[in-house]
Amino acid sequence: MRLSITVNGQAHADDVEPRMLLAHYLRDVCGLKGTNIGCDTTSCGACTVHVDGESVKSCTVLAVQSDGADVTTVEGLAATRSGPNGMHPVQAAFQAEHGLQCGFCTPGMVMATAGLLAENPKPTEREVREALEGNLCRCTGYHNIVRAALTAAETMAASE
Amino acid sequence: MIPASFDYVLAGSLDDAVTLLAEHGDDAKLIAGGHSLLPMMKLRLAFPTVLIDIRKVPGAAYVRVDGDAVAIGALTRHCDLVASDVLRAEAPLIAMAAGFVGDPQIRHRGTIGGSLSHADPAADLPAAVLASDAVLVALGQDGHREIPVADFFAGYFETALAPGEVLTEIRVPRTGPKGYHYEKFVRRANDWAIVAVATVAGRVALANMAATPVRAAATEAALASGASAAEAAALAAEGTQPVQDMHADQEYRKHLARVLTRRGLIAAGVA
Amino acid sequence: MTAINLPRGSILGTRVQRLEDPEFLTSGAVYTDDIVDERLTGAVWVTFVRATLAHATITSIDTRAALATEGCVGVITAADLADLPAQAPMMPLYPTGMAQPLLATGTVRYVGEPVAAVLTDSRYTGEDIAELVNIDYEPLPVVVDPVEAATDETLLFPELGTNVVCAKPLAADDDIFAGCEVVVTATIQNQRVAVAPMEVRAAAAIWGADDRLTAWVPNQGAQGAQARLARMLGLPVAQVRIITPAVGGAFGAKVGADPEAAVVGWIARHVGRPARWVETRSENMIAMTHGRAQVQSVTIGGDRDGRVRAYRLHVLQDSGAYPRFGAMLPTLTLLMAPGVYDIDRLQLSYESVATNTTPVGAYRGAGRPEATAAIERAMDLFAAEIGLDPAVVRRRNLLAPFTEPITSKGGAAYDSGDYVMALDTVLAAAGYEQLRREQAIRRERGDAVQLGIGVSVYVEITGGGGEAGASKENATVQVHPDGTATILTGTSPHGQGHATVWAMLASEELGIPIERITVRWGDTDLVPEGGGTGGSRSLQQGGAAVRQAARELVDVARERAADRLEVSPDDLEIDYTNAGLVVRGVPGAGVTFAELAADEPLLVRSVFRAPGATYPFGAHVAVAEVDVETGRAELTRLIALDDAGVVVNPLIAEGQRHGGLAQGAAQALLEEVRYDEDGNPTTSTFADYPIVSATEVPSFELVTTETPTTYNPLGAKGIGEAGSIGSTPAVQSAVIDAVAHLGVRHIDMPTSSMRVWSAIRAANEGTEH
Numbered sequence A: 001m002r003l004s005i006t007v008n009g010q011a012h013a014d015d016v017e018p019r020m021l022l023a024h025y026l027r028d029v030c031g032l033k034g035t036n037i038g039c040d041t042t043s044c045g046a047c048t049v050h051v052d053g054e055s056v057k058s059c060t061v062l063a064v065q066s067d068g069a070d071v072t073t074v075e076g077l078a079a080t081r082s083g084p085n086g087m088h089p090v091q092a093a094f095q096a097e098h099g100l101q102c103g104f105c106t107p108g109m110v111m112a113t114a115g116l117l118a119e120n121p122k123p124t125e126r127e128v129r130e131a132l133e134g135n136l137c138r139c140t141g142y143h144n145i146v147r148a149a150l151t152a153a154e155t156m157a158a159s160e
Numbered sequence B: 001m002i003p004a005s006f007d008y009v010l011a012g013s014l015d016d017a018v019t020l021l022a023e024h025g026d027d028a029k030l031i032a033g034g035h036s037l038l039p040m041m042k043l044r045l046a047f048p049t050v051l052i053d054i055r056k057v058p059g060a061a062y063v064r065v066d067g068d069a070v071a072i073g074a075l076t077r078h079c080d081l082v083a084s085d086v087l088r089a090e091a092p093l094i095a096m097a098a099g100f101v102g103d104p105q106i107r108h109r110g111t112i113g114g115s116l117s118h119a120d121p122a123a124d125l126p127a128a129v130l131a132s133d134a135v136l137v138a139l140g141q142d143g144h145r146e147i148p149v150a151d152f153f154a155g156y157f158e159t160a161l162a163p164g165e166v167l168t169e170i171r172v173p174r175t176g177p178k179g180y181h182y183e184k185f186v187r188r189a190n191d192w193a194i195v196a197v198a199t200v201a202g203r204v205a206l207a208n209m210a211a212t213p214v215r216a217a218a219t220e221a222a223l224a225s226g227a228s229a230a231e232a233a234a235l236a237a238e239g240t241q242p243v244q245d246m247h248a249d250q251e252y253r254k255h256l257a258r259v260l261t262r263r264g265l266i267a268a269g270v271a
Numbered sequence C: 001m002t003a004i005n006l007p008r009g010s011i012l013g014t015r016v017q018r019l020e021d022p023e024f025l026t027s028g029a030v031y032t033d034d035i036v037d038e039r040l041t042g043a044v045w046v047t048f049v050r051a052t053l054a055h056a057t058i059t060s061i062d063t064r065a066a067l068a069t070e071g072c073v074g075v076i077t078a079a080d081l082a083d084l085p086a087q088a089p090m091m092p093l094y095p096t097g098m099a100q101p102l103l104a105t106g107t108v109r110y111v112g113e114p115v116a117a118v119l120t121d122s123r124y125t126g127e128d129i130a131e132l133v134n135i136d137y138e139p140l141p142v143v144v145d146p147v148e149a150a151t152d153e154t155l156l157f158p159e160l161g162t163n164v165v166c167a168k169p170l171a172a173d174d175d176i177f178a179g180c181e182v183v184v185t186a187t188i189q190n191q192r193v194a195v196a197p198m199e200v201r202a203a204a205a206i207w208g209a210d211d212r213l214t215a216w217v218p219n220q221g222a223q224g225a226q227a228r229l230a231r232m233l234g235l236p237v238a239q240v241r242i243i244t245p246a247v248g249g250a251f252g253a254k255v256g257a258d259p260e261a262a263v264v265g266w267i268a269r270h271v272g273r274p275a276r277w278v279e280t281r282s283e284n285m286i287a288m289t290h291g292r293a294q295v296q297s298v299t300i301g302g303d304r305d306g307r308v309r310a311y312r313l314h315v316l317q318d319s320g321a322y323p324r325f326g327a328m329l330p331t332l333t334l335l336m337a338p339g340v341y342d343i344d345r346l347q348l349s350y351e352s353v354a355t356n357t358t359p360v361g362a363y364r365g366a367g368r369p370e371a372t373a374a375i376e377r378a379m380d381l382f383a384a385e386i387g388l389d390p391a392v393v394r395r396r397n398l399l400a401p402f403t404e405p406i407t408s409k410g411g412a413a414y415d416s417g418d419y420v421m422a423l424d425t426v427l428a429a430a431g432y433e434q435l436r437r438e439q440a441i442r443r444e445r446g447d448a449v450q451l452g453i454g455v456s457v458y459v460e461i462t463g464g465g466g467e468a469g470a471s472k473e474n475a476t477v478q479v480h481p482d483g484t485a486t487i488l489t490g491t492s493p494h495g496q497g498h499a500t501v502w503a504m505l506a507s508e509e510l511g512i513p514i515e516r517i518t519v520r521w522g523d524t525d526l527v528p529e530g531g532g533t534g535g536s537r538s539l540q541q542g543g544a545a546v547r548q549a550a551r552e553l554v555d556v557a558r559e560r561a562a563d564r565l566e567v568s569p570d571d572l573e574i575d576y577t578n579a580g581l582v583v584r585g586v587p588g589a590g591v592t593f594a595e596l597a598a599d600e601p602l603l604v605r606s607v608f609r610a611p612g613a614t615y616p617f618g619a620h621v622a623v624a625e626v627d628v629e630t631g632r633a634e635l636t637r638l639i640a641l642d643d644a645g646v647v648v649n650p651l652i653a654e655g656q657r658h659g660g661l662a663q664g665a666a667q668a669l670l671e672e673v674r675y676d677e678d679g680n681p682t683t684s685t686f687a688d689y690p691i692v693s694a695t696e697v698p699s700f701e702l703v704t705t706e707t708p709t710t711y712n713p714l715g716a717k718g719i720g721e722a723g724s725i726g727s728t729p730a731v732q733s734a735v736i737d738a739v740a741h742l743g744v745r746h747i748d749m750p751t752s753s754m755r756v757w758s759a760i761r762a763a764n765e766g767t768e769h
Helices: A020-031 A073-082 A090-094 A107-117 A124-130 A143-158 B014-029 B035-043 B078-083 B085-089 B093-096 B112-118 B124-131 B217-224 B231-235 B251-267 C021-026 C122-128 C222-233 C257-269 C282-289 C325-335 C370-387 C388-395 C419-430 C433-444 C498-510 C538-565 C593-599 C651-669 C722-738 C754-767
Strands: A002-007 A008-014 A048-051 A054-057 A070-072 B007-012 B026-030 B050-053 B063-066 B069-073 B135-140 B142-148 B151-155 B166-173 B180-186 B195-200 B203-207 C044-050 C056-061 C072-077 C116-119 C134-139 C163-169 C183-194 C202-207 C215-216 C240-243 C277-278 C290-302 C308-320 C345-354 C447-459 C472-479 C485-489 C517-520 C571-576 C582-583 C589-593 C604-607 C619-629 C631-641 C701-702
Touching: A008 A020, A020 A048, A020 B135, A020 C240, A020 C257, A048 A107, A048 B014, A054 A107, A054 B142, A054 C277, A070 A073, A073 A090, A073 A107, A073 B151, A073 C021, A073 C308, A090 A107, A090 C044, A107 A124, A107 A143, A107 C021, A143 C604, A143 C651, B007 C345, B014 B026, B014 B135, B026 C589, B050 C116, B063 B085, B063 B217, B063 C202, B078 B093, B078 B112, B093 B124, B093 B180, B112 B124, B124 B195, B124 B203, B195 B251, B203 B217, B203 B251, B231 B251, B251 C754, C044 C122, C044 C257, C044 C282, C044 C370, C056 C222, C072 C257, C116 C257, C163 C325, C183 C240, C183 C370, C183 C433, C183 C651, C202 C257, C202 C447, C215 C222, C215 C257, C222 C240, C257 C582, C282 C498, C308 C370, C325 C345, C345 C447, C345 C571, C370 C388, C370 C447, C370 C722, C388 C419, C388 C447, C419 C433, C419 C447, C419 C619, C419 C631, C419 C701, C433 C447, C433 C619, C472 C498, C472 C538, C472 C593, C485 C498, C498 C517, C498 C538, C538 C571, C538 C582, C538 C589, C538 C593, C538 C604, C571 C589, C582 C593, C589 C593, C593 C604, C619 C722, C631 C651, C631 C722, C651 C701, C651 C722
Parallel strands: A002 A070, B007 B050, B026 B050, C044 C277, C215 C240, C308 C345, C485 C517, C631 C701
Antiparallel strands: A002 A008, A048 A054, A048 A070, B063 B069, B069 B166, B135 B142, B135 B166, B180 B195, B195 B203, C044 C116, C056 C134, C072 C116, C163 C345, C183 C290, C202 C215, C202 C277, C290 C308, C447 C619, C472 C485, C472 C604, C571 C582, C582 C589, C619 C631
């Protein structure tokens, strides 16, 4: 199947098997290895990317179903909004609050957080926790991830 | 994990999808958001050889008032149900239940038509649509037909849709913004319900208390004859034979059905 | 040069953000599945075919259909591995016949055991073709329950005549409970849990022109992985090189290397192509080692005034089908059995048995959380029996503060501790009295949602193992002519932030900014020796080694600078501003480390040796709300005091504690690996196995105290496992406490809503009859 897709602002056109998952397309065809795969059941969220501006789990999307879509991965996030140290404010907040340890859930967690803040710029702690319920982390106990999300919300509001 | 190989066809319209279904027969499956089907294909519990993609069919995702009902296009995503002002004003149970489906990423992708067609007895929207006494519209080669939701859920992951039929619309009676509630009991926030109760307009439907979502008939009858929420809820598990799994044995599920029904009714304003 | 040695703030003890984070956040770290390396060009993809029965004889393996399919490069079974030596058990203590073969030979003993490896041109065809390998089995009787396994009625290894892997029998001596006014007995499940790091297992391997195996394997210490892989493959250690990619979490389960990695290595050698393997989550849940899995029989006796006199613990350890580290866990559990308490008489025993389940290994805390869970539960049961507040009973039995090492009745040499301070401080921080008042009010009102408060006090072992099994670790510090520095370490971070903290430690000594210091690890060619990261050892040994090496580097530099500047070494002092040495009292007379390095390489390798393990301690208070109608428990607060000595980077130390707290709470509330009676796993995906998510835990309340150890110059003990040790019993206890007034004394973990509801109902029936 022919697939035309924009990834991080760059147009791609590739022939892919219909069964190829978007996550594998991004990783193996586009070479964007930041998007990780952590489970088989749409449970862990490590593969979260933005498709047409919304967070989705790319392990449960066929690449061919993203024909014509505009996809942003963790590698392209900083280009969508500038923040400290050349990172997106969400990425910078994850560093500032130590919201990552082993880093495996991090790209998905960052994309889910950015997606949350696009829809709800001033979430409460409870709203952050509920919005991240589909993203699993085994290292941080979520404490600093939640703080990072709240910090990012503040810095983004301040720079509006 | 990766699905077994299949052919992929993009449907241009729902009529087109019906034609394609007829053409490819039993081995073909419709896919929209794919969040019920793809996980099963990845675990190799489902092996369709043809996927007919209806996700981008124009004009099939909508929520609008249509006479006494709110008409919901089958391709409307969960997140759009949650955000719908029309639903909030006219059939808020559907919006509320949709907010409990999965997680934000799943709600960005999954559709009400997909959830209903998948017919997982533990899912949120089937129970909510059942409690709403909705009418489902299916399109087949002979055109449209209406299926009362009471006749729709035929068994465990089975519906009254004939092979080759496509669910196109869900017509939910307008109830106004009061008298409804969705009470879901879970282990973790994004898990499937251990038991859930949907109630609106004196009707009560239970999720995961049988092979299909079921109406709590004894409770509804009691309510109709003036029983209190507590009295009516005590009858909620009557006639059910729920599954036994690691989360709940039969007795516990029945207990939960009674407690959650009482809470749901009270939250819905039943005294 | 300008002003020197002005008073400066130390970087140590400050909240330095991680240097490694920008890469992790903007492009993602490079995990094994992410590696793009020309050496791996043309790699075959390896997919394992795993046992679908828990115990069975393999009667035939038919690979014809698989081999006939396009894209299939080959299928490997045990018969192909006949050139390898017989596998040795992981510990010399274990019976030889219980070692797991790399691929099953004749008999499978757990669902998920690797039976064959399918080699394909791509990942996608691997799953397709693996389904075509047809294995016929003759089922054998299955034993899943360790209690049943201990009877030896169903044997995993009939030729051995027993399922017992190792044991310490109960001493047949006197009745230790003689004279006790009150004796309480209970059987406590410390349930099997999945380690579930977010990154599953993987490997990539080549057999190089250098006639060596080079393998990329996620691990917790390249040198340990190298030794294990070499042993499994019958190769000299020198013929195996390990390169450690980024590792996506490990928690004890990535120590060494697993049989699958050895098969991938074998394939790279014998098929003549590089080989790659990444398991699926569904495989990981049944084939990576699990944790905990103990049945604990406790008896506690004492007086009605709250003084505990005697404690008996028997641990029945489920080892899984082939003993790994899990069979040894009880030795640590027994060592720490009395914990923080001064108990006169102990009676400790264990038995580790094989069952038809996934092998059990180390999981965050490995043996110590189990010890704490047992004694803390026993304390609660004792307190409930005599009707005293559980905090009061604990307070009455704590060991007195000590600054010199003492030997516990369990046989451990505790280095320093102040458990009374820990308990008092955490109770004050939690507002314990106020919580008890609120609890009383809710009980009085008969609220549907009741409040429970759980208290635990713990001490644990850290830094017990290490390089070559000793409490030591090496570090190399080198300053380059451009003024940057490199640190080589034998530790192996996978989230713990060594790249930042090791740089802080060297910067403190050398004055080189942390941004100019690179930390490297995990390549056995670069760092041939090392103890890796596990058992909360890294800072106290690896960090101490970095500091020692940096100081020795200054000494070397001082000698050279003295020659160069023609002064006495004693006249030189460190110029932290410019990263060099200056002549005391002579402004402008000095030389930088970089300048010295330009003349001759400036590096020092140093080995730090600790006198022994250290014993961090702490106290946790958990607050839970329990819906008594549905049994649903919610953790609303978790207040944790964890004292691991001197903290070098509070930001990172707190992160370690948070993670442990959540994992510990998850065991109490949610997580459990389950099998049906035929040994089929029923929790083999993340949809079925309830890994704790952000909605089930609160933000944590941390209280920090620092009781230094004298065992290393940093004064630091380990912090990696602390959170998971105190929190499990505190949270379990809080849930039970919430319904204690209804007559409930104990609920096994996980305290699922059905279990809580059933316990309330059983208590009601008990009072009615």
